[in-house]
Amino acid sequence: GAGVSQTPSNKVTEKGKYVELRCDPISGHTALYWYRQSLGQGPEFLIYFQGTGAADDSGLPNDRFFAVRPEGSVSTLKIQRTERGDSAVYLCASSSTHRERDGGEQFFGPGTRLTVL
Amino acid sequence: AQTVTQSQPEMSVQEAETVTLSCTYDTSESNYYLFWYKQPPSRQMILVIRQEAYKQQNATENRFSVNFQKAAKSFSLKISDSQLGDTAMYFCAFMNPTPRGFGNEKLTFGTGTRLTIIP
Numbered sequence: 001g002a003g004v005s006q007t008p009s010n011k012v013t014e015k016g017k018y019v020e021l022r023c024d025p026i027s028g029h030t031a032l033y034w035y036r037q038s039l040g041q042g043p044e045f046l047i048y049f050q051g052t053g054a055a056d057d058s059g060l061p062n063d064r065f066f067a068v069r070p071e072g073s074v075s076t077l078k079i080q081r082t083e084r085g086d087s088a089v090y091l092c093a094s095s096s097t098h099r100e101r102d103g104g105e106q107f108f109g110p111g112t113r114l115t116v117l
Numbered sequence: 118a119q120t121v122t123q124s125q126p127e128m129s130v131q132e133a134e135t136v137t138l139s140c141t142y143d144t145s146e147s148n149y150y151l152f153w154y155k156q157p158p159s160r161q162m163i164l165v166i167r168q169e170a171y172k173q174q175n176a177t178e179n180r181f182s183v184n185f186q187k188a189a190k191s192f193s194l195k196i197s198d199s200q201l202g203d204t205a206m207y208f209c210a211f212m213n214p215t216p217r218g219f220g221n222e223k224l225t226f227g228t229g230t231r232l233t234i235i236p
Contacts (some may be wrong), residue, residue, distance in 0.1 A: 040226055040228070041229075042208050042227050042229050043226050045225070092222075104214060105164050111160045
């Protein structure tokens with residue numbers, strides 16, 4: 001079966017522009033996570049969806065960042081008025097609710113590298 | 118809040134040798150999961166091995182094994198018979214599960230160790 005996919009693979013934009021990053025999780029996975037990985041760092045949590053609702057958005061750095069998952073599958077991370085500091089790799093992960101079977105594993109996509117000029 | 122520390126930014130080892138990557142963490146929880154993820158240049162995070170805190174036996178997956186010391190809050194990864202394909206960034210990660218079976222099970226990552234296997 002297909003893994004987690006993310007589009008685009010790379011995105012270059014100018015400061016002040018709006019961008020959308022898409023994540024397509026593994027079919028049937030109800031939990032979806034967004035992480036941000038800055039250069040030389042480990043991924044940092046941004047937001048978590050259980051189904052269609054954002055159960056925890058405590059990692060979003062400010063109100064320029066927003067994410068949706070309207071049908072409980074595909075998710076879009078939206079960044080308004082981009083800043084150079086937003087440059088990073090944005091990773092998406094999904095997992096099932098069968099934690100006892102899967103041991104809590106999150107399956108990651110290849111990420112979107114965002115560069116803000 | 119949980120923290121994860123990886124004190125070795127870079128390591129290198131000859132092919133076929135054994136290497137150990139260190140990880141320490143800080144938590145007040147008694148039940149949790151620990152993971153080692155591998156991230157090659159392709160950026161895809163791949164699960165290497167996981168450990169449940171309530172299990173005393175150290176996890177093993179083929180050439181990969183862990184040394185889990187709960188009291189010391191230490192979780193090191195040992196790679197035996199290292200191969201060129203093991204070259205990658207390795208991240209230690211912590212997860213605090215919720216009792217109901219699902220919930221906000223976000224991962225907290227360390228800063229990673231860049232491992233290079235030398236031919």
